[in-house]
Amino acid sequence: MAAATIVHDTSEAVELCPSYGLYLKPITKMTISVALPQLKQPGKSISNWEVMERLKGMVHSHQFSTLRISKSTMDFIRFEGEVENRSLVKAFLACLDGKTIKLSGFSDILKVRAAEFKIDFPTRHDWDSFFRDAKDMNETLPGERPDTIHLEGLPCKWFAPRDSASEKPSEAVLVRVFEKFGAIRNVDIPMLDPYREEMTGRNFHTFSFGGHLNFEAYVQYHEYAGFIQAMSALRGMKLMFKGDDGKAVACNIKVSFDSTKHLSDASIRKRQAGAAEAAGLEQQRESKRREKEAEERQRAEERWRAAWDTATVRPRGLQKPRPVNRASFPASAVSQGAAGVASS
Template sequence: MAAATIVHDTSEAVELCAAHGLYLKPITKMSISVALPQLKQPGKAISNWEVMERLKAMVQHHQFSTLRISKSTMDFIRFEGEVENRGLVKAFLACLDGKTIKLSGFSDILKVRAAEFRIDFPTRHDWDSFFRDAEDMNETLPGERPDTIHLEGLPCKWFALKDSGSEKPSEQVLVKVFEKFGAIRHVDIPMLDPYREEMTGRNFHTFSFGGHLNFEAYVQYREYGGFIQAMSALRGMKLMYKGDDGKAVACNIKVSFDSTKHLSDASIKKRQLERQKLQELEQQREEQKRREKEAEERQRAEERYVRARGACLFARARAPGHRASGCGLERARAWPFTRVWPRVCTCAGVCVQVCACRCAHVLRAQPLCARCWPRPVFGLSPQLRGFRRRVFRLRRVRSLDASGLLGSPVTSGDRLCVASARRLPCGRVRAVF
């Protein structure tokens, strides 16, 4: 649809809904054709702008509201002109039709033909014959008979709720505006349904940088009389909005009867089922995204915790006098005091030396790379080789399943007791403390 234009003369406007400042204004357009001569000299062209200025000069006492080029060929230029009211149309036609134009630099004169613009609007014969001849229509059912108007190019801002802070059109406002012609059974604004484009693959609105510009709507009347009155009132009219400051603007809208059963009971039910399926799919996608996000956050938290705990253990173990706190480590029959506790088999792993006597204090910690895992940190006494084979076989694997670590992480002063160690089918070892 064309952009809205300023209206200076509102004397012919017909009230549609004064509460929302909406009116109907007659379309006062004319079609002007200018025949072009054959260009004999190469490289010479006729300026469309110069032709337009000559047409404006031919109506000296009046002026066009809008004048634009609708079609341009080598043989003619067609213009669409609009004036303020119907009374000026005849005066403009008298000044333009049958007249000639002389352009500078051309010996030939240009003939001008002007006529009132023919409006493309369906007639009663059109919809009666369509619904009568259509084999898949049942005129006893709503939506399959002439009762629904299809409107295109309605400005969103004009149909928005006042004081709502939104420029989205409202079905409530649409009903209030068009119930003037009769009781309304149902209305539909496709752009308000977030799933409609996905269901049909169509774009139901036009975007601008700041928001929506216009929309399309369907209005279904309960009685045939309401449909007839609405079509008769909208014929040859454009929509005008008059603000609180008294300024008025108007825009052209396209009006037709619905031939697609858009508001039939079967179509409404079908859209509801499709919308329900899309909602379920969207919920599943959101739930999947939520689970993935939680898993990523949990993994990052675990990695941060491992690095922080390793640094903490290392700092505590290197504190002055820590080894001197003695716990029977110097005894000849002391238990082996090395235990590796990584949450993941990466360079963030930490080798923790734990005193395995009664107190089982953490004595020393140092970073341990996964590649260094099989290397013994210290030697064991011959008396304790059996214990080493039973428990410290964990050194021979390169990863430790994090889910097998139960209880709180190891800290300085914690007591450790190896209850069991068994190999999983995947080759990892599960250790239970």
């Protein structure tokens, strides 16, 4: 998913969950194609930057929120442009579609075609036909019918508890946000399961191009009506966050219907069993790690003792003299020695 962009005009935003500052904002994008002439002179090229600047100049007093190249070939350059609101889309298309560009140094005229951006979003026909034709689905069972939406590219920070310093998304917040459309039966945020990546081999921690951590989630509704309302509301929309200071940013999210039985009872039991097995393996690894650390500490202590014993051995010439055995001397010698000491 692309990075969040600043929103200057929030007039078209609709409420999703105001208590968490979340809104839905219409996607207001267009595709612009510029046909390129054949380059007859060797070494001569067309500047993509110059073409982009000419397009910006064609919309007069208005401005693109974003304008980027989505594809460039020898025959054409395709751009994706975004504006602040829906009314501007029509105004921009009127200024661009069917018009021409004249570049400096080229005699050929470049023709411009512009159209509203075609949104990639499943239709009711898509999920109805999928579940009707799927041989391994039982539409009487939750998770095996159109009741679960799959969301990708949700910013973690926007779904974190408001009274927490953590930026980790919360399932409780996810429920609070999406229960607007109907009663929720179950939710799942795969990245919150410490064993999920090990079990599946997938990486659920996905960074967007802007460096913000995003996550994917599954939301399952009790009733088909809740699923329908959620899909209808999310169609053609961006997710927008509005802070307490009134400033707003928005990002694109990917929304689809779940076709993998992710929240079916059988899949949930399988993940729970896998998590228990992974937890047991983790405990075994932790036990082995502690045993290895204990063995290493013991070997280190033995090496230290050996080094200490070596360092404290005295050289033979400096050994402590043995104590004198007075019983081995004659009594007269002892008395004479004592008398000599007294007289001195």
